[in-house]
Amino acid sequence: MSRPYSADMADSPRYAIYYAPAPGGALDRFGAALLGYDAFTGEDLPFPEGVLRATPDWHGLTGDPRKYGFHATLKAPMSLAPGRTEAELVSACDAFAATPRAIPVITPVVDSISGFIAVIPAEPSAELIRLAADCVTEFDAFRAPLTEADRARRNPSRLTPRQREHLDRWGYPYVMDDFRFHMTLTGRVSPERRDALVSMLRDRFSALGLSSLAIDRIALFRQDDANSRFRIVQQYEIAPA
Secondary structure, eight states: OOOOOOOGGGGGEEEEEOOOTTTTTHHHHHHHHHHHHETTTTTTOOOOOOOOOOOOOOOHHHHHHHHHSEEEEEEEEEEETOOHHHHHHHHHHHHHHHSOOOOOEEEEEEETTTTTTEEEESOOOHHHHHHHHHHHTTTGBOOOOBBHHHHHHHHHHOOOOHHHHHHHHHHHHHHGGGOOOOOOOOOOOOOOHHHHHHHHHHHHHHOOOOOOOOEEEEEEEEEETTSOOEEEEEEEEEBBB
16 A cells, blocks of 8 residues: 655655676676766766767756666665665675576667667566566565555556556566566657667667676665665675576
8 A cells, every 4th residue: 555645755765676787897888878877986977979979969868867877677766664774775685696596698689668778688588587576576575665656656547457566566567577677778769769879879789799698786776865866885796596
């Protein structure tokens, strides 16, 4: 059940469990530069050479994902449940990563998804779906119930019945069988512009020579208040099975 909205909650921190590439690696630098923000350091970054020349409104196109940093969602942003602390969540992340499990390996590609452009797997991965589901369930005890305002922002009337069930049970509609791994590079792009931007970003991504990607780590992100960007608190390497 949703709880009444409190103005104080807008000033409370939120946390998320995301996948973020290893700091300093080619994929990390690719995503951070395109968003103009480094979630490890909290610093703004210059856009890559030629991006603004080719796409003068690039800063605006990346405004939404810049707030979150370059990542893929495993456990969506949440306020902490009453009585829970950041230190407890840090310990839970450490325990989760220390539990041996199959490490998903994907072939990363750039494509459009739900109107925006992202790095996504070329094919679905059962191991990746399981990793995300484990994050959803195992960290749910830390999640404060949705407020009425939070639920309304998800436009429940536009969700499928199963997604509404996910929203009410897990606080986020796109989990379990509705999970789609994506590392967002832009906000929503109009259909007439999408193909050109996908082509540009594919060309840049191909320069990395990244034919496979192991999803071998999780990161705890924190947003201090509603006006802040998310920053990485700590990253954890997953123990392989």
